[in-house]
Amino acid sequence: MRLFPGIFTTLAAQALLVSVVPGGALVLFLHQTSAFQVEARDRDRLEGFALAAAQAARAGRPLDQLVNELDPQRLGGRVALVNAEGQLIAGPGGAPIMERPVQVEGRTIATARLVSPAQLTDADRRYLAIQYGGIGLIVFALFTAMLVAAYVFARRWTKPQLELYRLSREVVHGDHEIEFEEEGPPETVATMRNLHRIASQFNRLETARRTWLVSISDELKRPAENMGEHFIELCKVEPPLPPELLTGIEEDTHRLIHMAEDLSAIALADLGRLPVTFEQVDPRALIHNAIWTHKTRAEGLHVRLETSTLPEYTILVKWDGARIEQLFGALIDNSLRYTPRNGRIVLGLESSRDAWRLIIDDNAPGIDVMLAQRLFEPFYRSSSRPEESAAASGLGLATARAIVEAHHGRIEASRSPIGGLRVTVILPANPPTA
Incomplete structure (x- = not known):
C-alpha cells in the first residue's frame, strides 16, 4: 500500500508551490523595482544634461562637443540633441524614450532626447545578484522546512492508517487473531x-x-x-x-x-491437512484411466469421452496419483451431469514451462463468466433445474480445487471453445513437498 508516498508527494508539491510562488513574486517585484530605479536615474541624468547644455549654450560652447564628452557609463551614446526645428545636432538618431528641453532665458533652443534604454552596470549586476541570491536562499530554506514538516505529518498520519490496512488484510487472509497498538486519531x-x-x-x-x-x-x-x-x-x-x-x-x-x-x-483441505503422497506418475495414463472408469456411465448418457492434445511420449511428474484420479473423476462427473445427449467431453494435456495444463471441455449449455469461479465453492450449483440439483452434491468441484491447491496449483473455469464449460488445471511438475 503506497499511502505514505502518495500523501508525502502531495504535501511536497504543495510546499513547493507555497515556496516558489511567493519567491517568484519577490523576484518579479525586485525586477520591476530595479527597472523603475534605472528609469528614475536616467531621468535625473537627462535633467542634469539639459541644464549643462543650457549653461554651455550661455557660455558659447558648441553643443555637439558636449554630447561627445558624455561618460559611456552614464548617458554616453544614448543621448541626442535636436534643435527647435527637430533637426539632429549631435548624438544617435532614433525614437525618443524621454525628452527634456534645453532653455536659455526662457527660450527653448534645443531638446535633449534619450534614445536607448540603460544597460546595467557592474554595480547594478552585483546588487541584483545579491538580492536574487537572498531570495533563492529564503525560498530554499522555506521549502526545506515545509518538506520536513510534510514528511513528519505524512509519517504520523499514515502510520495508524497503514496499521488499519494491515489488520484488514490479515482478516481477509484468514488471520482472525490480530494484534494492534491503539495509536492514532x-x-x-x-x-x-x-x-x-x-x-x-x-x-x-x-x-x-x-x-x-x-x-x-x-x-x-x-x-x-x-x-x-x-x-x-x-x-x-x-x-x-x-x-x-x-x-x-x-x-x-x-x-x-x-x-x-x-x-x-x-x-x-480447509484445515490444511489434506493428505497427499507425491510419487512419479504419468498424467497420460491417469487421463486414460479416468476415461475408462467413466466410459460406461458416459455411454449410458450418450456422451462421448475423448482426448485431445495429449503428448505422444511418456511424461513423469511428481503428483499424488490417487488424488489426481479423484480430481479427474470430479471434473468428468460434473461435465456428465450437464452435458446433453450426443454431447462431447474432451480431455487435454499441454506443457506450460515447469508445469502441465490439464484441460477438460464440454458442450453443455455453458455458464456465465462472472459466476465461473463460484463453481468451486462447496454446495454451489450452476443449474436451477430440480432434476440436476437433486443429482448433484455440490462438492465435486470444491473437492477438485482442494486437490489442486494441495498440489500447489490453480484451477480456473471459463467458456469452452466447443460451447460449454472449460475447466483448466495448472499443476507444477514437481510441487514443493513442504
Whole structure:
C-alpha cells in the first residue's frame, strides 16, 4: 500500500508551490523595482544634461562637443540633441524614450532626447545578484522546512492508517487473531477495535464451521462404507431383488460414498491437512484411466469421452496419483451431469514451462463468466433445474480445487471453445513437498 508516498508527494508539491510562488513574486517585484530605479536615474541624468547644455549654450560652447564628452557609463551614446526645428545636432538618431528641453532665458533652443534604454552596470549586476541570491536562499530554506514538516505529518498520519490496512488484510487472509497498538486519531482507533471484534466473531464461527465439517465428514464415511458392504450382501439374496431396485441402491450408495470422500477432502483441505503422497506418475495414463472408469456411465448418457492434445511420449511428474484420479473423476462427473445427449467431453494435456495444463471441455449449455469461479465453492450449483440439483452434491468441484491447491496449483473455469464449460488445471511438475 503506497499511502505514505502518495500523501508525502502531495504535501511536497504543495510546499513547493507555497515556496516558489511567493519567491517568484519577490523576484518579479525586485525586477520591476530595479527597472523603475534605472528609469528614475536616467531621468535625473537627462535633467542634469539639459541644464549643462543650457549653461554651455550661455557660455558659447558648441553643443555637439558636449554630447561627445558624455561618460559611456552614464548617458554616453544614448543621448541626442535636436534643435527647435527637430533637426539632429549631435548624438544617435532614433525614437525618443524621454525628452527634456534645453532653455536659455526662457527660450527653448534645443531638446535633449534619450534614445536607448540603460544597460546595467557592474554595480547594478552585483546588487541584483545579491538580492536574487537572498531570495533563492529564503525560498530554499522555506521549502526545506515545509518538506520536513510534510514528511513528519505524512509519517504520523499514515502510520495508524497503514496499521488499519494491515489488520484488514490479515482478516481477509484468514488471520482472525490480530494484534494492534491503539495509536492514532480516535476514529481510527475505534475502527481498529471494531475490526478486532469482527475478527474474533469470525474466528469463533470459522472454528465451529471447521469442527462441524470434519465431524460430519467422519460420521458420514462410516455409514457410507457400511452401505457398500450391505449392498454386496443384498446382491447375494435369493431370490434376487429386482434389477431396478439394485441399480437405484447402487447409484445412491456410490453417490453417498463419493459425497463422504469429497466432504472429507474439503474438510481436511480447509484445515490444511489434506493428505497427499507425491510419487512419479504419468498424467497420460491417469487421463486414460479416468476415461475408462467413466466410459460406461458416459455411454449410458450418450456422451462421448475423448482426448485431445495429449503428448505422444511418456511424461513423469511428481503428483499424488490417487488424488489426481479423484480430481479427474470430479471434473468428468460434473461435465456428465450437464452435458446433453450426443454431447462431447474432451480431455487435454499441454506443457506450460515447469508445469502441465490439464484441460477438460464440454458442450453443455455453458455458464456465465462472472459466476465461473463460484463453481468451486462447496454446495454451489450452476443449474436451477430440480432434476440436476437433486443429482448433484455440490462438492465435486470444491473437492477438485482442494486437490489442486494441495498440489500447489490453480484451477480456473471459463467458456469452452466447443460451447460449454472449460475447466483448466495448472499443476507444477514437481510441487514443493513442504
